[in-house]
Each structure stands twice: as structure tokens, then as C-alpha cells.
């Protein structure tokens with residue numbers, strides 16, 4: 001992906017563009033910022049630009065042998081280090097140093113990306129430091145770290161640090177729609193909100209059943225069961241399926257809270273909900289007190305889970321409250 005297609009991160013991109021155009025690239029960069037904000041995408045875009053054989057500072061052409069090898073993941077002058085187990089190991093840094101004793105094989109530049117650089121132990125860090133202190137020519141080392149804090153200060157001071165901030169919700173939604181077309185527009189919008197402007201985090205969420213169960217739960221609440229007994233039965237059946245979400249249960253709870261909070265905001269500001277919102281046609285269904293009770297019920301389920309309470313019991317208590325308790329309405333709230 002060329003720089004021009006990267007959404008947001010204008011400051012980081014303009015720094016890199018200026019360095020590229022003026023041929024003043026540093027030997028080492030440290031991209032820091034929250035996970036999923038675009039650091040890896042930007043590092044890969046920079047590597048692709050450096051490895052394209054059509055020189056001239058423009059975006060990678062996409063057709064030359066360098067571009068094709070990079071896209072296929074087989075470019076000999078592109079090295080990617082990812083944590084082995086808990087972090088980047090000293091052996092990985094030793095191997096890297098060995099590789100860098102040789103000049104680049106092809107177009108004169110080699111790009112090295114070290115992901116999760118904050119996971120490097122002191123030993124590996126010190127070994128990398130020597131490389132950054134005496135960088136072999138024609139190599140550029142891109143360190144990616146969610147947090148520079150745990151890294152050796154000496155490493156940080158040897159790199160040009162480029163901070164990455166979370167994107168705006170609109171930008172994050174655009175990235176999610178572009179990179180993960182499997183999300184519906186409404187799900188992309190919810191994910192942009194839930195991931196706090198770090199759309200890279202959404203990829204792991206798509207395979208979760210939390211999104212589907214979130215809609216199912218809201219639909220069931222809106223439909224209202226024929227009798228109290230039917231409501232209890234429905235709540236318990238859904239609770240059993242929710243408990244199977246395991247670690248994604250928190251995602252489900254966040255989605256529920258978000259939907260209700262959006263209804264509350266919409267009623268308070270007198271603004272319609274966005275088209276496609278799961279509660280778009282039911283804004284008046286609950287009053288503010290009931291909405292707030294439901295948000296509280298979800299928050300208390302979240303804290304019970306954090307205290308390691310039984311998932312099944314937490315889900316049953318939550319859904320009985322939502323389907324049969326005060327939050328349902330008419331229960332004296």
C-alpha cells in the first residue's frame with residue numbers, strides 16, 4: 001500500500017515523505033503508538049517504497065521485480081522480526097546482525113522491520129544497540145513499539161521517534177471498510193468506536209460470534225417474549241450461548257453498552273441514530289432510566305467477569321435482568 005492510501009497519520013507520513021524526497025532517511029526509526037493505529041502498515045509502505053526499482057521518490061510502482069517480490073513476501077532485502085514466544089530474542093538479533101554484514105542483494109537498500117520491539121529483553125536490546133550505533137550502510141531499521149517506555153533509553157535515543165496517535169472514528173471506520181470488507185458498514189462503524197480509533201485491532205474481532213450475538217440479543221429484547229415464563233426461557237438459552245464466547249464476552253458487553261449509550265445520546269441531543277444502527281427504529285422503546293440501568297447491568301457483568309465469577313452465572317444474571325428485571329421496563333425504575 002503506498003503512503004497515499006494510508007488514512008490518517010498525516011504528521012508521521014509527512015515526516016517520512018520529506019525524508020524520502022530529500023534523501024535524508026535516518027538509519028533507524030522507532031514508530032510508537034497504540035496497537036492497531038497503523039504503525040506496521042506505514043513501516044511496510046516505507047519498505048515497499050525503498051525496495052521499488054523505479055527510483056525517484058514516488059510511490060512503489062507495483063510492477064517491477066522489487067515490488068512483486070515484496071508483495072509476495074519473498075524480497076531478499078526485506079527482513080521482518082516478530083516476537084518468538086514472549087518477545088524478540090537475542091538469537092534473532094544475532095541472526096539479523098549476521099545478515100546485515102552482507103550488502104543488500106538487489107536495489108541497494110535493505111529494510112528491516114522489528115515488530116513489538118518493546119518486548120525485547122535487555123540482552124537483545126543491548127545487542128541491537130550496537131547495530132544502531134554503527135549501522136551498516138544501505139540498511140534502514142524500523143522498530144515498531146506500542147510503548148517506548150520499556151525499551152532501553154539508549155535504543156530510543158539512537159532512532160528517530162515517530163509517534164502515531166489513534167485515528168478519528170471516521171478515519172478508523174474508513175480503514176476498516178477498506179481493509180476488512182467482510183464487516184457491514186454498521187459493524188465497521190461500531191468497530192471504529194470500540195477499538196478507540198485503532199482499526200488494526202478490529203481484524204481479530206471479525207471472527208468472533210460477539211457481533212452476531214449482540215444483534216440477536218437486541219432483536220430478542222425488542223421482540224419481547226409472550227409471557228414471563230417464555231422470557232426466562234429465552235434469557236437462559238441465550239445466556240448459555242453467550243458463556244461460550246469466553247474471552248470475547250467482554251467484547252459483547254462493550255457492544256451492548258455502546259448501542260444503549262448511543263440511544264441515550266440520541267435521545268438527549270434529539271438526533272436520529274445512524275441508519276443501520278441495531279436500535280434505529282426503536283429509539284423510544286426504553287426511557288433514559290431503563291437505558292442507564294441496562295448499561296449498569298453490562299458494567300457490573302464486566303466487573304464480575306474480571307473477578308473470575310462463573311461465566312455462565314454472570315450471563316444468566318445479566319440476561320434475566322435484561323429480559324425479566326427492572327431494565328425491561330415497568331419494573332419500578
Ligand SMILES: [Zn+2]
Nearest residue numbers: 052061064067
Ligand atoms: Zn516497483
